[in-house]
Amino acid sequence: MQKLLIISIGLRxxxxxxxxxxxxxxxxxxxF
Structure with a gap:
């Protein structure tokens, strides 16, 4: 669960x- 949250934050x-x-x-x- 926490891993997915970290991945989603990183993508954002x-x-x-x-x-x-x-x-x-x-x-x-x-x-120009």
């Missing part, structure tokens, strides 16, 4: 990091 963090990276790229494109 990875998704948030990926989302932040995508937004950063979008802002760089818009600034």
């Amino acid at each position: 963090i990875k998704l948030k990091k990926a989302e932040a990276r995508m937004k950063d790229r979008a802002f760089k494109f818009l600034s």
Whole structure:
């Protein structure tokens, strides 16, 4: 049970990091 919770939290963090990276790229494109 606890292992699944840790995995889900880890995946959520990875998704948030990926989302932040995508937004950063979008802002760089818009600034040009």
